[in-house]
Every structure is written in structure tokens, then in C-alpha cells.
Amino acid sequence: MAEDIRPDYWAKASAGAILGLGLALSLVGLYAYLGPGGIDAPTGRYSLMRHLEAFVWIAVFGLCFLFRSGRAAWTWLGAANLIAFAALFACRFYFFA
Amino acid sequence: MIRADIVKHYKTVHTWTGISCGLALFIAFYAGALTMFQEPIARWASPPAAGVAAVPLDDADRLLELVVAAHPEARKEGITLHLRGHENEPARVTWEEDAAHQEGQPHEHVHWWATLKPDGTLLSKQEEPSELAEFINAIHMRVGIPEPWGSYFMGVVSLLYGVALIAGMIVLLPSLTKDFLALRVGHNLKRMWLDAHNVVGVTALPFHLVMAVTATAWSFGGPLWSAQESVIFGGRQKVVMKRDFERWTAPNPTGDADVMMSPGQLLQRLHAQVPDFEPKVMIFKNFGDKAAAVRFVGAERGYVGHTSFGGVMLSAVTGNLIKDNRASRQDPDRRASTTIFALHTGEYGGITITWAYFFLGFSGAWLFYSGNLLWVETRRKKARKGREDEQPRSTRLLGSATVGVCLGCVAGLSLTIVAAKWLHGSVADLNAWHAYIYYAVFLGSVAWAFAWGAARSAVHLLWLCAAATISIPLTTVLALLFPALGMWAHGSAATIGVDVVAFIGALCFAWMAIATARRVRHGPADSIWSIRKGDDHTAHEPVAIAAE
Numbered sequence: 001m002a003e004d005i006r007p008d009y010w011a012k013a014s015a016g017a018i019l020g021l022g023l024a025l026s027l028v029g030l031y032a033y034l035g036p037g038g039i040d041a042p043t044g045r046y047s048l049m050r051h052l053e054a055f056v057w058i059a060v061f062g063l064c065f066l067f068r069s070g071r072a073a074w075t076w077l078g079a080a081n082l083i084a085f086a087a088l089f090a091c092r093f094y095f096f097a
Numbered sequence: 098m099i100r101a102d103i104v105k106h107y108k109t110v111h112t113w114t115g116i117s118c119g120l121a122l123f124i125a126f127y128a129g130a131l132t133m134f135q136e137p138i139a140r141w142a143s144p145p146a147a148g149v150a151a152v153p154l155d156d157a158d159r160l161l162e163l164v165v166a167a168h169p170e171a172r173k174e175g176i177t178l179h180l181r182g183h184e185n186e187p188a189r190v191t192w193e194e195d196a197a198h199q200e201g202q203p204h205e206h207v208h209w210w211a212t213l214k215p216d217g218t219l220l221s222k223q224e225e226p227s228e229l230a231e232f233i234n235a236i237h238m239r240v241g242i243p244e245p246w247g248s249y250f251m252g253v254v255s256l257l258y259g260v261a262l263i264a265g266m267i268v269l270l271p272s273l274t275k276d277f278l279a280l281r282v283g284h285n286l287k288r289m290w291l292d293a294h295n296v297v298g299v300t301a302l303p304f305h306l307v308m309a310v311t312a313t314a315w316s317f318g319g320p321l322w323s324a325q326e327s328v329i330f331g332g333r334q335k336v337v338m339k340r341d342f343e344r345w346t347a348p349n350p351t352g353d354a355d356v357m358m359s360p361g362q363l364l365q366r367l368h369a370q371v372p373d374f375e376p377k378v379m380i381f382k383n384f385g386d387k388a389a390a391v392r393f394v395g396a397e398r399g400y401v402g403h404t405s406f407g408g409v410m411l412s413a414v415t416g417n418l419i420k421d422n423r424a425s426r427q428d429p430d431r432r433a434s435t436t437i438f439a440l441h442t443g444e445y446g447g448i449t450i451t452w453a454y455f456f457l458g459f460s461g462a463w464l465f466y467s468g469n470l471l472w473v474e475t476r477r478k479k480a481r482k483g484r485e486d487e488q489p490r491s492t493r494l495l496g497s498a499t500v501g502v503c504l505g506c507v508a509g510l511s512l513t514i515v516a517a518k519w520l521h522g523s524v525a526d527l528n529a530w531h532a533y534i535y536y537a538v539f540l541g542s543v544a545w546a547f548a549w550g551a552a553r554s555a556v557h558l559l560w561l562c563a564a565a566t567i568s569i570p571l572t573t574v575l576a577l578l579f580p581a582l583g584m585w586a587h588g589s590a591a592t593i594g595v596d597v598v599a600f601i602g603a604l605c606f607a608w609m610a611i612a613t614a615r616r617v618r619h620g621p622a623d624s625i626w627s628i629r630k631g632d633d634h635t636a637h638e639p640v641a642i643a644a645e
Contacts, residue, residue: 004102009109016260029329036429039333042340044431046330050321051437054313058256062263065110066103092331 011070013061019077020060024053026084033091099271111264116472116495118254118261119465120502121240125251125312126465127506128237130458132230133443133451134598137591139185139230141573142517145585146187152213154180157189158359163219164190164211165384171209172386175347178360178379184587187224188212228528229517232535233510238316241536245319252316259309262302269295287474294467297460304457311441341431344422347382347390347410355387355414363391366416371409373398374423381413389413392420400424401436401445462503469499473625488625496551496625498543504558505542507606509535511565511599518572518584538565551625552617559610566606569599 028049033039060077067073131138152160157178165172171192179186188210196205211221239247281288298305314321326334358366360379367374376395383389394408401424410420427435439445443454476492513535517527524530542561546554573596576584587593617628 004100005106007106007109009106009113017256025324025328029325032325032329039330040337041428041430042337043428044341044434046322046325046334046338046341048430048434048437049325049329050314050318051310051434053321053325054256054259054310054317058259058263058309058313061256062260065106065264088329092329 005067006069008070008073009065012064012067012073015067015070015073015077016061016064019074019081020057020064021053022081023060023077023084024056026081026088027056028052029088030084030091033088033096039091039096099267104268104271107264107267111261111268112472114257114261114264115465115468118257119469120498121251121254122258123462123465123503124240124506125237125254126458126461127503128233128510130455130462131510132234132237133455133458134595135230135234136183136185137595138233138514139227140183140587140589141569141592141595142227142229142514143185143187144227144521145587146184146210152189154361154364155359156213157361158357159217160190160211160213160219161357161360161381161384163213164192164221167219167221168192168194168209168211170194172350172382172384175380175382175392176384178381179377180364180379181377184589184592185226187226225528227517229514229531232513232528232531236506236510236535241539248316248319252313252320255309255312255316259306259313262298262305262309265298266302269299273299287471290467290471290474294464294471297464297467301457301460301464304454305461307437307440308461311437344420345392345408347392348388348419350383350386351388353387354385355389357384357389357413358416363411363413363416366411367393367409370411370418371421371423374409376408384413387414390419396444397423397425401439466499466503469495473499477624488623493550493625494547497546497554500551500555500558501543501546502539504555504562505539505546507562508542508558508565509538511562511569512538514599515565515568515572518576522583550628552628555626556610556614556617559606559613563603563606563610566599567603570596570603 031052032045032049035041035045037043037045064073064077067076161176161178164176171194174193176190176192178190179188189212191208191210193206193208196207198205207223208225209221209223211219214220235241239251241247242250281292322334326332330337363379364376367376374393374395374397376393378394380392380394381389382392389412390410391413392408392410409418409423411417412419424432424435443450446453473492473496476489513531516530516534520527520530542554542558545558548554549557572584573586573592576582576586613626616626620627
């Protein structure tokens with residue numbers, strides 16, 4: 001059985017607020033590039049994206065207290081941010097430049 | 098099964114996110130509930146007008162020609178032809194012009210309306226419409242804090258509200274089957290309030306999730322837009338947006354004159370080409386030009402979607418469909434975006450959904466109010482176990498803040514609505530007075546609540562809410578009985594509905610005031626809701642000093 005999770009409210013909350021926003025922007029950015037029509041599609045996507053970002057941000061912030069500790073939250077969310085931003089910038093500067 | 102330690106931590110998260118944004122959310126939800134009837138309130142507050150009915154639709158083409166001849170600058174902004182004849186539409190046609198612009202100030206508009214005199218000549222007048230409904234909406238969006246800080250503040254509040262929703266669900270999940278819909282009315286008041294808080298929160302959860310996501314997205318709209326542009330699009334968002342906007346904009350004028358179809362003919366052409374579209378207004382752009390266009394703003398039957406965006410555009414010369422942005426023709430991303438928008442504003446499902454959102458808005462406001470009370474009550478228990486006679490300062494302050502902010506918002510909004518009739522014609526800038534009155538009542542109520550304490554001030558302020566709200570129908574009755582007062586009483590169902598709902602609301606506030614007064618006098622003394630505590634407290638203090 002896993003040991004009890006530590007409270008670490010401020011460490012987890014800061015990870016949720018900051019890295020949650022990062023993850024929201026990068027994941028929704030991937031949708032903007034890989035979604036139907038691609039990045040230049042003259043659609044209302046830029047308007048929809050804000051709602052998707054808010055959704056991801058809230059979900060990550062809300063669930064980040066499930067991490068075992070503040071350090072774990074920063075590590076895992078930081079790694080997820082690195083991967084997602086790497087994929088986003090690969091799209092932006094390499095595949096769809 | 099969710100582990101006990103997780104539930105415990107999420108309880109803390111729910112408590113502190115809820116407490117830190119509960120008061121702002123109360124204002125947003127109460128004012129938001131009122132905005133569901135934004136249009137009836139605007140009609141209630143608008144003085145009797147020259148009248149849309151005064152010019153039959155068949156004469157509207159003549160009116161348009163006269164307006165264009167006398168005010169050629171109106172052609173570019175667009176001339177609005179009203180089709181419904183509501184009290185807040187002063188005449189058959191209205192338009193905006195640029196106000197005299199001062200360097201460094203934002204561009205502002207002045208509003209004009211025009212109608213035909215009985216002899217067939219033009220009567221046009223510049224008159225600012227009542228912005229009462231817009232003021233209520235601004236309170237709803239930014240709780241009365243000026244831009245841009247109001248938006249940023251509400252962005253943070255909405256984000257924490259979303260976190261509080263998730264945390265609340267995690268706390269409740271393990272005992273959901275046991276606690277849900279179990280309203281244990283009894284001696285344990287805290288248990289009863291908690292049960293009620295849970296049942297209201299869980300049943301309205303989808304509504305609250307939509308509100309949290311959309312409010313976060315809009316409040317942080319500007320910063321998120323900039324972040325998208327710099328991080329994701331790298332400068333291409335502007336281009337995409339411009340191309341998207343071309344779908345809504347009218348073609349440029351050619352400079353060659355042509356004969357316009359009459360509004361009646363254009364409506365026929367609309368119904369022939371787009372049968373399921375119900376227009377509210379027609380907006381003529383570049384009237385008289387070969388490239389003149391008319392945009393129909395309205396809703397498409399059977400589709401979720403807000404009415405201010407989109408619509409259909411016909412050529413005003415040929416009547417052919419030139420731009421089609423009704424819901425069923427939007428691209429999937431725009432469609433999803435407008436659907437989410439409408440889920441926030443309740444612009445679907447007609448009057449049933451409007452009323453449902455109205456009550457959901459109140460239930461949300463009550464949710465935050467009851468959440469604060471639960472926090473106070475929990476603290477009270479702890480204080481008693483520790484054998485402290487005095488209630489902790491934090492609960493007294495939060496109690497006062499809850500009473501002052503919540504009831505101050507209610508009373509302020511009611512009084513500022515009433516002022517629309519009483520102050521009309523006697524002050525130069527009525528729209529500014531709506532703000533003065535609201536802020537004076539709101540801040541005065543907050544000060545009163547801190548000065549008198551939660552228990553006493555709750556009774557006073559609830560009576561103030563009842564009095565302010567009953568003034569809405571009383572004003573209409575007075576206007577009927579004494580026409581010399583210079584006020585008005587509209588006879589349409591929408592405006593009478595405002596009076597009736599305000600009357601019922603006032604009765605509710607009066608009932609709450611009576612119930613609170615009873616508890617203040619006879620309820621448990623060791624509560625912030627008792628004035629007996631204050632007497633006990635002064636009696637105990639010397640004893641405590643003596644004991645030391």
C-alpha cells in the first residue's frame with residue numbers, strides 16, 4: 001500500500017497553477033496544428049482554444065493535489081510540459097514552419 | 098474507494114478555495130441570474146419611446162431614405178431597423194455615430210433614433226439609451242472592479258472555483274450514495290446545511306463546470322489570446338482571425354448608387370432562402386450603394402447558439418444571400434465555441450432554459466453563501482471544544498463580510514434598477530448614477546455589517562433588500578396612479594413580469610428577515626448569529642480577567 005500523500009499545499013498549488021497553464025497552452029497548441037485544417041485553417045478555432053485551455057488548466061490544477069508530494073507534482077508536471085512543448089515547437093518550427 | 102488521506106487533503110483544498118472566492122462568486126451568480134432577464138429589465142427601465150409601431154414596416158424604406166439623406170455618415174456604421182417593437186427600442190431605426198474624440202480617451206459613440214412625423218417628414222434625435230442592463234452585466238462579469246483588474250481578479254476567482262468544484266466532488270464521492278439526496282432535517286443544523294450544500298452542488302454540477310471553464314476563458318481572454326499568439330501561432334493568429342472575420346463583414350462600398358429593395362421585400366427574400374432563421378433586427382450597411390448589404394441578426398430554430406454573432410447577410414440590391422453564418426453553416430470549431438458560449442448564457446431551449454438558468458444562478462449564489470456559513474459553523478464547534486467562550490475573530494469577520502457583501506449586492510442592484518424610473522429626466526447622466534447608487538449601497542452595507550456584526554446587520558440589511566426590491570413594483574404602481582410624477586408603467590408581459598418577480602423576491606427577503614430576527618433573538622447563544630452572545634461576552638470578560 002502506498003504511503004500517505006503529503007499535504008504540500010503551496011508546492012502543489014503552484015505546480016498546478018503554473019505548469020497547468022503550460023500544459024494547457026502546449027496541448028491545445030498541438031490541437032491547433034494537428035486538428036482538421038491545420039494551423040492556417042480560417043476557422044473559429046482561436047476562439048474555441050481559450051475554452052479548451054481553461055478546461056485543461058482547471059483539470060490539472062484541481063487534480064494536482066493527488067501527487068504524493070509537492071516535489072512529485074513539479075517533477076511529473078514539469079516532464080509533461082517538456083514533452084508537450086517539445087512536440088508543439090517541433091510542429092511550429094519544423095513540421096509546419 | 099478514495100483513500101482517507103486524499104479526501105482529507107481535498108477537504109482543505111475545497112475549504113480554502115471556496116472561502117477565498119465565495120463572496121465574489123455570490124455577486125457574479127446573483128447579478129448573473131438577473132442578466133438572464135437582461136432584456137425585460139432593459140425594457141422596464143426604458144422610458145416610453147417615439148415607438149417602433151409608429152412607423153409601419155411598409156414605410157420603413159422611406160424612413161431609411163430620409164435618414165440617409167439627413168445623416169449620410171450613418172451609412173458606414175450601419176443603420177439598425179428594429180423588427181420587434183420592444184420598449185427599449187426607441188424607434189423603428191437607430192444608429193450610432195462617433196462621439197467627439199479626445200486624444201488619449203477611448204473612442205465613444207452617441208446613439209440616434211429616427212421616426213416619421215405624422216406629416217411624413219423626418220424626426221431624428223440623439224438620445225442615450227438606458228445602460229442599466231449593461232451595468233448589471235458588468236457587475237456580473239467583474240463584481241464592480243474596474244478594468245482590467247476586474248477581469249484578472251475574476252479570472253483567478255473562476256480558476257479557483259473550478260478547483261473547488263473538483264475538490265468538492267472528490268470529498269463527496271466516497272459517501273455520495275449515502276449522503277446524496279439525504280437531507281437530514283433535524284437538530285444538527287450543520288449537518289442539514291451540509292446536506293443541502295451537497296445536494297445543490299451535485300445536482301447543478303454540469304452547470305457549474307461550464308461556468309467555471311467559460312468564466313476562466315473569458316476573464317483571462319486577453320492574456321490567453323496573447324499567449325496563444327506568441328506561444329502557439331507565432332503571429333499567424335491575427336491572419337487567421339482576420340480571414341475568419343471576413344465572413345461577418347459587409348462588402349466595401351463601390352461608390353455607385355443603386356436602388357434598394359424595401360425591408361419588407363428583403364424579409365421575404367430571407368424567408369425564402371433561409372426559412373428557419375428568426376431575425377430580431379436588420380442592419381443596413383452602405384445604404385444606397387451598389388454593394389449595400391443587410392445583416393439579419395437573430396437565431397436559427399433548432400440550434401444552440403447566441404444571437405449577437407453570426408447571422409445572415411443579403412445584398413440590399415438583389416436580395417441574394419451573400420454571407421451565411423447561421424449556426425448550421427459554421428465550421429466545427431466555431432460551432433463548438435458558440436455552443437460553449439450559449440451554455441454559459443443560456444441562449445438555447447427558449448424561455449424554459451432562461452428560467453432554469455435564473456434559478457440555477459440563485460442556487461449557485463446560495464451555494465457560496467451556505468459554504469461560508471459552514472466554514473463559520475465548523476469553526477464555532479472547534480472553539481467550543483477548546484472551551485473558548487468568545488467566537489474567534491476570523492469567524493466574526495467572515496460572518497460580517499458574508500452578510501455585507503451578499504446583501505449589499507442584492508440591495509444595491511434593486512435600488513439601482515428603481516433609480517431608472519425615479520431619476521429619469523432629473524439627472525444629466527443617468528447611466529453614471531446607476532453606478533453611484535450601486536456602489537454607495539454596496540459599500541455602505543459592507544461598512545454597516547462590520548460596524549454592527551453579522552447578526553444584527555443581517556436583519557437590518559435583509560429588510561433593506563426587501564424594501565429596495567418591493568420598490569420596483571411599487572414604483573410602477575405609483576407611475577400608474579400619479580402620472581404627474583413623470584414615470585411610466587409599460588403594459589407588456591415582459592415588463593410586468595419584472596414587477597411580479599421583484600414582488601415575489603421582496604416577499605422572500607422579508608421572510609428571511611423575519612426568520613433571521615427570530616434566530617438572532619432566540620437561537621443558540623454561542624453563534625455569530627446571536628445577539629445574546631454579545632451580552633454574554635461582556636458579562637464573561639471580567640470573570641476571565643478575575644480568573645487570571
